[in-house]
Amino acid sequence: MTPVIYIPDDSGALALGAEKVAKAVQAELAARGVEAKIVRNGSRGAYFLEPMVEVETAESRVAYGPVSPKDVPALFDANFLAGGEHKLALGPTHKIPFLAKQTRLTFARCGIIDPLSLDDYRKHGGLAGLEKAVAMAPTDIVKTVTDSGLRGRGGAGFPTGIKWNTVLNAVAERKYIVCNADEGDSATFADRMIMEGDPFVLIEGMAIAGIATGATKGFVYIRSEYPHAVDKMRRAVDIARQGGVLGATVLGSPNAFDIEIRVGAGAYVCGEETSLLNSLEGKRGVVRAKPPLPAIQGLFGKPTVINNVISLASVPVILDKGAEHYKNFGMGRSRGTIPIQIAGNVKHGGLFEAAFGMTLGEIVDDVGGGTATGRPVKAVQVGGPLGAYFPRTLFDTPFDYEAFAAKDGLIGHAGITVFDDSADMLKMARFAMEFCAIESCGKCTPCRIGSTRGVETIDKIASGVQPKKNLELVTDLCNTMKFGSLCALGGFTPYPVMSAITHFPEDFKPHPVREAAE
Amino acid sequence: MMQPASTQAPEDVVARTAAVIADLSGLEGPLLPILHGIQEEFGFVPNESLPVIAEALNISKAEAHGVVTFYHDYRRAPAGRHVLKICRAEACQSMGSDAIAARIQQLLGIGFHETAADGSVTLDPVYCLGLCACAPSAMLDGEVIGRLDADKLDEIVAEVRS
Numbered sequence: 001m002t003p004v005i006y007i008p009d010d011s012g013a014l015a016l017g018a019e020k021v022a023k024a025v026q027a028e029l030a031a032r033g034v035e036a037k038i039v040r041n042g043s044r045g046a047y048f049l050e051p052m053v054e055v056e057t058a059e060s061r062v063a064y065g066p067v068s069p070k071d072v073p074a075l076f077d078a079n080f081l082a083g084g085e086h087k088l089a090l091g092p093t094h095k096i097p098f099l100a101k102q103t104r105l106t107f108a109r110c111g112i113i114d115p116l117s118l119d120d121y122r123k124h125g126g127l128a129g130l131e132k133a134v135a136m137a138p139t140d141i142v143k144t145v146t147d148s149g150l151r152g153r154g155g156a157g158f159p160t161g162i163k164w165n166t167v168l169n170a171v172a173e174r175k176y177i178v179c180n181a182d183e184g185d186s187a188t189f190a191d192r193m194i195m196e197g198d199p200f201v202l203i204e205g206m207a208i209a210g211i212a213t214g215a216t217k218g219f220v221y222i223r224s225e226y227p228h229a230v231d232k233m234r235r236a237v238d239i240a241r242q243g244g245v246l247g248a249t250v251l252g253s254p255n256a257f258d259i260e261i262r263v264g265a266g267a268y269v270c271g272e273e274t275s276l277l278n279s280l281e282g283k284r285g286v287v288r289a290k291p292p293l294p295a296i297q298g299l300f301g302k303p304t305v306i307n308n309v310i311s312l313a314s315v316p317v318i319l320d321k322g323a324e325h326y327k328n329f330g331m332g333r334s335r336g337t338i339p340i341q342i343a344g345n346v347k348h349g350g351l352f353e354a355a356f357g358m359t360l361g362e363i364v365d366d367v368g369g370g371t372a373t374g375r376p377v378k379a380v381q382v383g384g385p386l387g388a389y390f391p392r393t394l395f396d397t398p399f400d401y402e403a404f405a406a407k408d409g410l411i412g413h414a415g416i417t418v419f420d421d422s423a424d425m426l427k428m429a430r431f432a433m434e435f436c437a438i439e440s441c442g443k444c445t446p447c448r449i450g451s452t453r454g455v456e457t458i459d460k461i462a463s464g465v466q467p468k469k470n471l472e473l474v475t476d477l478c479n480t481m482k483f484g485s486l487c488a489l490g491g492f493t494p495y496p497v498m499s500a501i502t503h504f505p506e507d508f509k510p511h512p513v514r515e516a517a518e
Numbered sequence: 519m520m521q522p523a524s525t526q527a528p529e530d531v532v533a534r535t536a537a538v539i540a541d542l543s544g545l546e547g548p549l550l551p552i553l554h555g556i557q558e559e560f561g562f563v564p565n566e567s568l569p570v571i572a573e574a575l576n577i578s579k580a581e582a583h584g585v586v587t588f589y590h591d592y593r594r595a596p597a598g599r600h601v602l603k604i605c606r607a608e609a610c611q612s613m614g615s616d617a618i619a620a621r622i623q624q625l626l627g628i629g630f631h632e633t634a635a636d637g638s639v640t641l642d643p644v645y646c647l648g649l650c651a652c653a654p655s656a657m658l659d660g661e662v663i664g665r666l667d668a669d670k671l672d673e674i675v676a677e678v679r680s
Contacts, residue, residue, distance in 0.1 A: 011647075011648060011649060011662050012648075012649055012651060012652055012662075012664065014661075014662050015647075015649050015652055015655060015662040015663055015664030015665075016652055016664050016665065047651035047652050048651070050652070183648060184645065184646055185646065186607035186608040186609045186610070186645070186646045186650060187608065187609045187650045188646075188648070188650070189648035189649070189650055189651065191648075192648040217546075224591050225644060225646065225647050225648065225657075226647075226648060227660055228662075260545075260546075262550065262551070263550070263551075263554060264550075264589075264591075265550055265553070265554070265589035265590070265591040265592060266589055266590035266591035266644075267588065267589050267590060268645060279550060280547050280550075281547040282547040282548060282549025282550055282575070282585065283549075283581075283585065284584050284585055284588040285588060285589070286588075299547075300546065300547070341650065341651070342651065343609040343650035343651045343653065344608070344609040344612035344613060344650060344653060345612040345613050345653075346651075349650075349651030349652070350651050351651075372613065381608055384608075385607065385608060385645075415609075415650065417608045417609045417612055417650070418612060419612045420612070423612065428608070428611075431608070431611070435607075435645065438645075439645070441588075
């Protein structure tokens with residue numbers, strides 16, 4: 001049997017040199033006259049081990065990593081093609097602790113299969129959900145999604161089934177499924193990983209959404225910062241069309257559904273659903289007032305399901321294994337699993353899919369292994385640029401929508417950025433305001449003007465100008481932005497700012513040393 | 519290789535713009551794909567393209583201008599031969615990207631949103647490349663780079679200057 005070597009072409013692996021490793025492996029195969037098949041898989045998500053090279057042995061897949069091109073000859077000398085011993089050997093891949101501890105439902109195939117092989121996808125359980133869906137009544141599909149307890153994974157946490165039901169009941173000659181792949185939050189890369197590592201699962205989820213709601217056209221709006229994901233999705237859509245998954249007869253059923261890939265143009269605010277719809281229509285990505293809800297009047301004024309990538313990619317497993325199976329994971333009103341992205345200054349960074357309910361401390365300390373620099377963890381920002389900074393004293397908070405809300409935070413798209421004790425929280429609060437000013441769409445005043453005034457006021461605090469008065473002013477401004485902004489950009493920027501002020505007051509006190517240094 | 523703006527005759531821009539529009543105008547909501555196509559064609563979005571787009575899509579020139587200027591990606595002038603994007607977002611900041619940003623500006627002798635005088639490189643900020651578990655990160659001419667450090671910055675500088 002020809003040996004099979006897996007070398008990821010996920011962006012994260014590429015950023016760490018996977019392409020050079022693949023070239024070195026090819027060169028070594030040629031030089032040694034050895035025959036082997038190289039599969040460019042997605043990433044398993046353990047970025048601290050990337051580029052992670054795997055080989056198929058009789059028992060299981062065996063991993064080596066992180067591999068650099070100069071390690072390649074030695075790997076061949078160690079007979080890694082048969083799972084030979086080497087200092088980079090990690091043993092059977094599924095037993096690597098970071099991976100073994102996960103519950104992979106949405107990411108079950110990511111990093112395992114050839115992302116662009118529909119056969120491989122089927123062999124690993126793909127299309128089973130869609131096959132069930134084409135034989136079901138739309139109301140039953142929607143009921144299954146509702147019963148599963150799936151909530152929008154983009155950040156808002158709105159029940160997916162309820163959104164679908166509104167679109168199903170809306171009467172129109174044309175309806176749309178829009179996938180929000182404008183994953184702009186720092187610390188998040190789950191959407192990118194699934195689009196690069198298992199694109200068919202997103203296509204399958206969108207097709208199910210189409211059949212469930214009566215929509216025949218889907219758009220995936222991918223941010224331009226993700227060129228590899230754009231390329232993978234475009235090729236996957238072509239393959240799905242050729243394979244009869246998309247087109248006039250989805251899997252031979254009377255249902256028509258097709259998908260078009262669209263690329264954003266560098267505006268963070270287009271991750272907000274109504275702004276994204278305007279952008280798709282070819283307008284400035286300005287936020288729309290709601291109501292009307294996109295489910296009633298969305299893209300081109302038509303009823304539209306707009307869901308995050310992970311929400312849609314979680315649908316196939318729900319249809320395949322049933323609502324109960326999915327619902328049995330999790331806690332409280334947060335059901336199923338969540339792909340947690342552990343990022344920033346962390347030793348074991350990567351994607352960790354688990355049932356809701358792990359504590360923040362377990363995620364950061366046990367899974368993440370603390371900081372990369374080895375210094376103490378000072379703060380973690382949960383939920384991207386609009387999420388709150390949590391100190392260690394809140395590390396007992398369970399990963400759950402309501403539990404985070406109760407601590408004045410949010411889980412958002414489940415990205416966590418870890419900071420060590422060198423972080424200056426005043427600087428981070430200032431950055432939150434600055435980012436909001438750069439990315440504001442400009443429609444509403446609290447966001448457009450408030451963010452700029454916020455930067456100026458925090459600068460005054462930093463330089464010791466009436467710090468107490470100016471802190472009160474920032475607090476008041478945050479209150480205005482939170483309750484007066486049209487969307488989450490202006491409305492949630494107060495989360496990082498206020499949490500920094502609340503939990504790290506020492507960083508907002510006059511600091512003679514810092515001023516002297518500047 | 520794109521040409522500098524000054525050497526392009528307006529009628530040439532109009533014809534090439536019209537060709538891009540002809541390929542894409544059948545799409546639903548075609549404006550962003552058309553602008554991406556024009557930027558690919560010219561390296562930036564020339565002013566002379568805007569009336570052609572406005573006419574073809576039956577929108578005002580002001581609307582076309584409004585869309586072009588709303589999005590960070592669309593350039594109004596040609597970029598350098600290389601485009602370097604350095605991530606400035608939180609996860610990269612937690613791994614020292616502010617120092618990386620300061621150093622690259624010093625090494626290249628330009629600030630963000632600027633192009634080197636010899637046209638070799640344009641330096642842009644980017645807010646997240648989705649490489650947050652291997653921060654700090656950058657993108658050079660569409661190629662992703664993780665765990666940036668002083669050595670990798672030197673390699674980047676050597677590449678853009680070569």
